[in-house]
Amino acid sequence: MSTPAATPAAPFPALPVCGVAIPATGLITAAVAYARAHTSPSTVNHCLRSAAFALVFARKLPPYAGADAEAVVLACLLHDLGWAVGESRALLSADKRFEVDGANLARAFAREHSEYSEAQLQEVWDAIALHTTPSIALHKQPVVALTALGILADFTGPYHPAGAISVAEFQEVVGAFPRLAFRDELPRTLCGLCRDKPGTTFDNFVGEFGAALLEGEEGDAYREQREKNSARNLLLGGLDAVKQYE
Known part of the structure; x- marks a missing residue:
């Protein structure tokens, strides 16, 4: 995989308690800007929290240790593009679930801003399209499973069915990216x-x-x-x- 060059300064808060860092690659920085342009501030922070939690699962759960962190974070950051607001609602379809709208927009974004293969693009699409269906997502590739795990963790925190998120980790992530x-x-x-x-x-x-x-x-x-x-x-x-x- 060709990874975009890192930006000079990481735009994300440090998460020492969680022991993870959101990768500050060019692709991820652009994805945050894209999410901010088309969704609400509280949705953006939800996506950032989801990405952080997904990285915690990747660090703690052995089956996901080798997952592509950038792809996981990308999927989490763009998973709610189907909630576009204001004039950006013109990006959305009239007949597709919000998850599919988000998956389509994210794949188009990644195709334009990265050198991801079609297989990698499909994983990002699957991760977003299936993020509300963990009974399927958790049986697919690590990128898909981690995206679903991380998003759910923003709603459940330490009570997540998979465990792994401590109270201290939850508090650190919510402190870094407030609920609004x-x-x-x-x-x-x-x-x-x-x-x-x-x-x-x-x-x-x-x-x-x-x-x-x-x-x-x-x-x-x-x-x-x-x-x-x-x-x-x-x-x-x-x-x-x-x-x-x-």
Whole structure:
């Protein structure tokens, strides 16, 4: 792999308690700038925390010791491009899940700013597209698994199912990259997806936010649509519909 040259000064806080450092390569520095240009400050900090936690898992869990740290950090930094804000929303599709939008944008970015092979680009794409599906991601390549592990750790900290994140490490990472308004912004973002492109939310966790938090007629209409398009109804309804041809 051809690694971009490091920048003269690392733009990231030191993390001595965690024993890791976010690589300050040209690609990573550019990725942070790209994320800042298109997503909110709290989303950027969430992505930076996720990257730091992913590196902690890579250091502590033997199966991931040889993972490409730059690729892991790149995937974490760009994993929420599907939450683009303001004029940057023009980058997003009208019919794809936010994870797929993010994966597509990240792959295009990496293709332009690095010499990654197509196989490496595909790993970054997989890592982002699958980051909300750990039951699949954890059985793929280390880059994909570590991305999912690191992102989940930002929500669970020391209570992560895989362990490995200590209270001191968690506090250091959150201190370096503060939460800002992430707790309040998250439900607004996900409910916005339920409003703007509901068809991308019916079969995944985003729909849980819409079903629980959208109110009034809007909420009733969303819940009715979600139920109609549930996997149960689609599968059993399909079997009932084709039975006449059997």
